[in-house]
Amino acid sequence: MNTMPRNFSSLEINDEIDKSVSDIWIQIEFFLFLMGQIFAIPCYLFVMYHILAHRTARRALHNHVIIMILLYCFLDLIIDLSLTMSYSLSKSVPLFSPILCLTWQFVDYGIWYGSISLMLWASIERHILVFHTKLVRTSQRRLLFHYIPLIFFSLYTPTLYFYLIFIxxxxxxxxxxxIRCGSLCYLKSAPIWFFYYDILTHYVVPVLLVAVFSAILILRFLKQRSRLKRATKWRQCRKMIIQLGLVSISYIVFDLPYIIIVIVQSSGHPEFGHKILSPYISHMVYVPAIIVPYAILLSLPRLKQKLRVLLFWKRTRRIISPMTIIQ
Incomplete structure (x- = not known):
């Protein structure tokens, strides 16, 4: 039986830049990610403000998982992506210190895996909120089918990696x-089964299931849209599905190439995709953190209109009535 190399398992991305990769590409990549960050941060803040400041949006069940996804992706954007790109450019860890190293590792593993787990729960919960609303009608059922799963998918990987990294x-x-100040120290003594469990349970399987559940949800929606149109929740259901579709696509498109390489390499072909894995493919997994706020923004027309007004400072024209002139 072929075993997965320890330096590759647990999604231990080898970000040591290959000598064949030109400095020009590294600079271009750094500039693209920097521009992505600059524009994504205000979008994050605006979307979060809109959801949290409005009581209806804040209390809507389908927005709870979105809030957590936004939070985790935002942390990944400002901490993990910033440190990774700075390292790629300077070949050293910026602001080097033990606490920074541990925080970087925690965000790169616990928080990033957490966002993927939340995406999996979002793709499952949409089926409940659209087609099985009876499961969340009472407070007891909401606790069982909404809040408890949300807490579990939100805290499972952050709690696990907080223990593995800090305790x-x-x-x-x-x-x-x-990169990341070295490998996580627990990797030296962890059993081989944990490496398989880690990369399959926390990354490969969730992303594949997100694709499956999202596709099934869209097909069910198209098949039953005539029935849903007769219900008062038609517009809300359509928005929830569009929102999930846009967000899940960002994960599927940019994580699937890496997952394919992971599966092939762990199947006994460790050299497969090695030359393009770092930095080309491995850095693609940071793109969803940039795209997520825009995907959520586009799924909410009112938000889009408010953002347009905020950016361009449109002023409403003052209409002077004839009575005002006469007075």
Missing amino acids: YPCHMAYDDKT
């Missing part, structure tokens, strides 16, 4: 010339 008894050798 697990092992010696961490920090290196400012290595």
Whole structure:
């Protein structure tokens, strides 16, 4: 039986830049991600403000998982992506310190995996909110089928990696010339089954299931839209499905190439895709954190209109009535 190499398991992305990769490409990539961050951050803040400031949007069940996805992706954007691109450009860890290294590792694993877990729950919960609303009509059922799963998918990987990174008894050798200051120290003593469990349960399977559940949801919606049109929730259901479709596509498109390489390499072909894995393919997994707020924005027409007014400072014309002139 072929075993997965430890330096590749647990999604230990090898971000050591290949010598064949030109400095020009690294600079171009850094500039593109920097521009993505600059424009995405205000979009994050605006979308979060709109959802949290309005009581109806804040209390809507379908927005709860979206709030958590936005939070986790935002942390990944401003911490993990910033440190990764700075390292790629300078070949050293910026602001090197043990607490920074541990925080970087925690966000890169616990928070990033957490956003993928939340995407999986969102793709499942949409089926409940659209086609099985009876499961969330009472407070007891909402607790069982909404709040408890939301808490689990939100906290499972952050809790697991908080323990593995900050509490697990092992010696961490920090290196400012290595991505994320070096490998996680628990990897040296963890059993081989955990590596398979980690990458399959936390990454490969969830992304594939997001694609499956999202596709099934769209097909069910198209098949039953005539029945849903007769219901008062038609417009809300359509918005929820559009929202999930836009967000899930960002994960599927940019994570699927990496997943294909992961599956092939772990199947006994460790050299497959090695030359394009880093930095071309491995850095694509950071793109969803940039796209997510725009995907949510586009799924909410009112939000889009308010953002347009905010950006262009449109002023409403003052209409002077004849009575005002006479007075």
